[in-house]
Amino acid sequence: MEDERRFAEEVGTVLSGMGLPAAFGKLMGWLLICDPPQQTSAQLVQALGLAKGSVSTGMRALEQLGMVQRVPASGRGHAYEMLPDALVRTVDARRLYLVIHAVMQKGIDVLGGDESAPRAQRLRVTRDFYAFVAERIPQLIDEFAQQEGLSQPRKDA
């Protein structure tokens, strides 16, 4: 019980060290380990000692990342439940790679758009690498999903 809460705190610390809000990490840690897996906002407030506002904001983020889904709760309102493959989805952040790809292309354009120019080499290698990674990540995830027997978690957004 207390160990589980401590685990949530620890995930909070780790994610915080990666530049994410601690509240976000605590919620994630708790939802990974809590019993039952469905938790209402009120329960999360209680369990983690966070303000209602922080839970609201944090859960919205987790939802938008596709890590958590709402489920009907008895009475009114809803509960949240983390998906089994929640963290798998986060690696599928193709957007990140595509942003870098775009910036590198812009750099090449600044240099006159000549890809073969020696000065453009670093930019070109970087651009191509991120394109390569963005292309490969979905394959990697599929491969894992298959060997693990998960249904494909392909995200379309």
Place this chain on the structure above:
Amino acid sequence: MEDERRFAEEVGTVLSGMGLPAAFGKLMGWLLICDPPQQTSAQLVQALGLAKGSVSTGMRALEQLGMVQRVPASGRGHAYEMLPDALVRTVDARRLYLVIHAVMQKGIDVLGGDESAPRAQRLRVTRDFYAFVAERIPQLIDEFAQQEGLSQPRKDA
């Protein structure tokens, strides 16, 4: 000239949006596009309008990530030069994946160490996924290096 400086600023903004210091991003952007590729601290201070301290700190970080190397400069001191595959190296952040792997294992331990327990499922899938990714990333990088004709950028740290 002015476009190039603007490019550096833009990389600063993008990386800043990813939780990294803006000065770090500006240095990276400038080193990706500058001519000549070798730049002294004084030149970086001048080009980017950063304080000496910020350049010093930022360059130390870029060096430790293996993105930049010191090269002898005429006169005293040294210059920095970004490696062509600098950003390729940053994806090879296996440490990140292994940290998450370790946290998930800890969570399973909190639950009594029984991997087959239903409650441990989310933790187990996550742990295994990060192990999988940590294992595959080097392969992915090698594959890219080969198709691009780069010498292997394997980092041992």
Place this chain on the structure above:
DNA sequence: TGCTATGTTCAGAAAGTTTTGAACTTTGGG
């Protein structure tokens, strides 16, 4: 060795982010 260019450190200022909680809105039961 003295002198200057170069580089680093670090304390405080500036900037930015997260958290909180009170006010507000929404929802659903009776």
Place this chain on the structure above:
DNA sequence: CCCAAAGTTCAAAACTTTCTGAACATAGCA
């Protein structure tokens, strides 16, 4: 339709991080 529970928003406070620049250290030339 009213009321209470549930959820959201947002401004201000608390906190954290980055940036700056002056003081300090180091290295090489003469």
